[in-house]
Amino acid sequence: MIKKIVFVLVSLFMLSNSYAQGKHVFSLGKNDFLLDGKPFRIISGEMHPGRIPKEYWRHRIQMTKAMGCNTIALYVFWNHHETEPGKFDFTSENRNIGDFLKICEEEKMWVLLRPGPYVCGEWDFGGLPSYLLKTPDIKLRCMDSTYLSAVKRYVSRLSAVVKSHLVTNGGNILMVQIENEYGSFGNDRTYLETLHGYWTSNGINTPFYTADGPTPYMLEAGSLPGMAVGLDSGGDPRDFNLAAKTNPGVPVFSSETYPGWLTHWGEKWAKPDTTSLLKEIKFLLDSSHSFNFYVIHGGTNFGFTAGANSFSATQYQPDITSYDYDAPINEQGRATPKYYALRNLISKYIKDVPAIPAPIPAMNIPEIRMQTYSSLWSNLPAPVKSAQPKPFEYYGQNQGMMVYKTKLIGHKSGKLTITEPHDYALIFLNGKFIDTIFRDRGKWTVNLPKTDVANPELEILVEGMGHINFAQFMIDRKGITDRVTLNGMTLMNWEIYPLPFNEKYVTQIKSSAVDTARRGTFFQGSFNLPQTADTYIDMSQYKKGMVWVNGHNLGRYWYVGPQQRLYCPASWLKKGENKVVVFDLLENQAKNIIGKETME
Known part of the structure; x- marks a missing residue:
C-alpha cells in the first residue's frame, strides 16, 4: 500500500513537470506547491541574464531544460539597470529582462524571479547601485529613508517590466523572492514587510518566498509568515523540519542547491565533489522536494561587475572575472561531466527530457x-581639488581608477600609510614607481625614500576591484576612503583625477x-x-x-x-x-x- 501511494505521488510530480500553455493558478499548499490545484515540483536551474550575452540566452535556457529542469531562476541586478539615479535601462544588450522572460516562455519554462533589491550573487555590491554610497551616512537593507526611496523607485520600474509575465496574468513567473538571505545580515521584519508592500502595490500578486541558510536564527530573522521558505541550501530532512517548525503551513524548498562554488583571486579553482552533490539531489528527488541549482550556468562577470567577500574589517577577497562556478553548464555554454551525471539522475524521475542542444563553436x-600605445599619465582629466582624499562614489564613479596627487611639506620621507586603500594602490614619488599596496589583511604602509627635491610630489593610483557583496562590510567605498599620513602627519591639499575606465574614456585615449x-x-x-x-x-x-x-x-x-x-x-x-x-x-x-x- 505504501509503495502504491509513493508511486501515485511521484507520478503526479512527473506529470506536473510539463509546461502547458494558457493561464494557470500557482499557489502555496500547506506542504506542497500547487499548480492548478495539483502538487507541483519545481526543478529549477539558475542563470543570470546580466552575465550572459543576449545572443546566447535561448541556448542556455535550452541546455537547462535538457538537464531535466522545468524552471529558470534568475537574479535581476538593480545596478545593471540603474547606474545613475532615475536613469533606467531595461532594453539594451543583456539588460532586456522582458525579452529573457519571453524566451523562457517560448521554451516552455517556468520562472522564479529574484529581483532583490539586494541579491548578493558575487556581483558588484550585491546588485545595489553604488550611487547610494555618495550619501555619507547611508544605511543599507533597512528602513533608512534614503535607501528606501531608491528601492521604491526601482521596484516601480521593474514591476512595469515583469508584470505581464506573472502567472496570474497568463505568464510564466511562479514566485517572486523578497530580498535575499536577509537572516544572514539583519533582523528587521518591518523592512521585509515594507518590500513586500512595494511589490504588491505595483501589481506583483504572485506568491512570494524568502531564502536563508538552514539555521534557526537566519530563518527566524529572514522569513515572513505566509511566504514559502527557501533554504540555501536544503540538503537533508533536518533542514526541512527546521524550516517547517520556524514558519509552519507553507512549502519549503531548496532555493540554492550548489553544484559548484565561487573562486577568488589567488585561490585554486573551486571544484566541489560531484558524488556528494548527486547524493543530495537523489535525496531531494526521492523526497519530492522542489529545488533550484545555484547555478546551473554561471556566465561571466564582464567589465566591473565582479563583487568581493569580506568577513572581517581588514579582509578583502575579490572575485575573479569568470563566473564558471564549476557549474554543470560551463562558462562557454558546454555540458560538463557533472551535467551528464545530473541529467542521467534526473531522467530517472522526469519523463521526456529533451535532447541536448548542439554546443556553441569555439576557436583558437x-x-x-x-x-605599446599610451600611458594613463598622459590621459588624465582636469583635477578636482580637495582638502582630503575622497572615494570614487563622491565623484559619481563606480570603479575604474583614480589618481590622488599632493606635494609633501614637512615630512618628505618615511612611513606612508593609506587608511584605507580600496582596493589596489600604486605609489609614485616624483614620477617614480615606489611600491604597491593591496587592501587585504590591513598592510597599508610603505616606505618613501629620501629625495633631493624640495617639495616631492606624491601620486597614488588606486584601482577599485569590486564592491563587497555579502555580510556586514557592504559599506565599501572605493579609492582612498579616509586619509593618507606620512610618519603620522595627515597629508592635505590633494588634486584628484577620476578615471572611470568606461567605454567613453577608453575610446578617447590618445597615443x-x-x-x-x-x-x-x-x-x-x-x-x-x-x-x-x-x-x-x-x-x-x-x-x-x-x-x-x-x-x-x-x-x-x-x-x-x-x-x-x-x-x-x-x-x-x-x-x-x-x-x-x-x-x-x-x-x-x-x-x-x-x-x-x-x-x-
Whole structure:
C-alpha cells in the first residue's frame, strides 16, 4: 500500500513537470506547491541574464531544460539597470529582462524571479547601485529613508517590466523572492514587510518566498509568515523540519542547491565533489522536494561587475572575472561531466527530457601582435581639488581608477600609510614607481625614500576591484576612503583625477610615449578573422589589468591567478578586422596575446 501511494505521488510530480500553455493558478499548499490545484515540483536551474550575452540566452535556457529542469531562476541586478539615479535601462544588450522572460516562455519554462533589491550573487555590491554610497551616512537593507526611496523607485520600474509575465496574468513567473538571505545580515521584519508592500502595490500578486541558510536564527530573522521558505541550501530532512517548525503551513524548498562554488583571486579553482552533490539531489528527488541549482550556468562577470567577500574589517577577497562556478553548464555554454551525471539522475524521475542542444563553436586565434600605445599619465582629466582624499562614489564613479596627487611639506620621507586603500594602490614619488599596496589583511604602509627635491610630489593610483557583496562590510567605498599620513602627519591639499575606465574614456585615449619609470600602460593590437566563434583571450604574459575587444570590456586579469584567460563571445567579434586594447597596471613592455578554445 505504501509503495502504491509513493508511486501515485511521484507520478503526479512527473506529470506536473510539463509546461502547458494558457493561464494557470500557482499557489502555496500547506506542504506542497500547487499548480492548478495539483502538487507541483519545481526543478529549477539558475542563470543570470546580466552575465550572459543576449545572443546566447535561448541556448542556455535550452541546455537547462535538457538537464531535466522545468524552471529558470534568475537574479535581476538593480545596478545593471540603474547606474545613475532615475536613469533606467531595461532594453539594451543583456539588460532586456522582458525579452529573457519571453524566451523562457517560448521554451516552455517556468520562472522564479529574484529581483532583490539586494541579491548578493558575487556581483558588484550585491546588485545595489553604488550611487547610494555618495550619501555619507547611508544605511543599507533597512528602513533608512534614503535607501528606501531608491528601492521604491526601482521596484516601480521593474514591476512595469515583469508584470505581464506573472502567472496570474497568463505568464510564466511562479514566485517572486523578497530580498535575499536577509537572516544572514539583519533582523528587521518591518523592512521585509515594507518590500513586500512595494511589490504588491505595483501589481506583483504572485506568491512570494524568502531564502536563508538552514539555521534557526537566519530563518527566524529572514522569513515572513505566509511566504514559502527557501533554504540555501536544503540538503537533508533536518533542514526541512527546521524550516517547517520556524514558519509552519507553507512549502519549503531548496532555493540554492550548489553544484559548484565561487573562486577568488589567488585561490585554486573551486571544484566541489560531484558524488556528494548527486547524493543530495537523489535525496531531494526521492523526497519530492522542489529545488533550484545555484547555478546551473554561471556566465561571466564582464567589465566591473565582479563583487568581493569580506568577513572581517581588514579582509578583502575579490572575485575573479569568470563566473564558471564549476557549474554543470560551463562558462562557454558546454555540458560538463557533472551535467551528464545530473541529467542521467534526473531522467530517472522526469519523463521526456529533451535532447541536448548542439554546443556553441569555439576557436583558437593565432598570435596577436600588440604594441605599446599610451600611458594613463598622459590621459588624465582636469583635477578636482580637495582638502582630503575622497572615494570614487563622491565623484559619481563606480570603479575604474583614480589618481590622488599632493606635494609633501614637512615630512618628505618615511612611513606612508593609506587608511584605507580600496582596493589596489600604486605609489609614485616624483614620477617614480615606489611600491604597491593591496587592501587585504590591513598592510597599508610603505616606505618613501629620501629625495633631493624640495617639495616631492606624491601620486597614488588606486584601482577599485569590486564592491563587497555579502555580510556586514557592504559599506565599501572605493579609492582612498579616509586619509593618507606620512610618519603620522595627515597629508592635505590633494588634486584628484577620476578615471572611470568606461567605454567613453577608453575610446578617447590618445597615443603617447610611455615613461618606463612609471606604471599604467595601454597596449593595442588588431587581428583579422575569416569567421567568428567564441574564444578565450590568454593574458598569461601580462600582469594585472583589463581587456577590451571591439570596445567590449572582457573583465580583469591578474597574475596571481587562477584565471589567465578571459572569455570573449563570438557576438563581440566580427569577420575582418578586430581591435583589442589592454591596460596593465604593472607591465610596460608589449607582449603578444592569443585566443584559446577553452579556459584551461
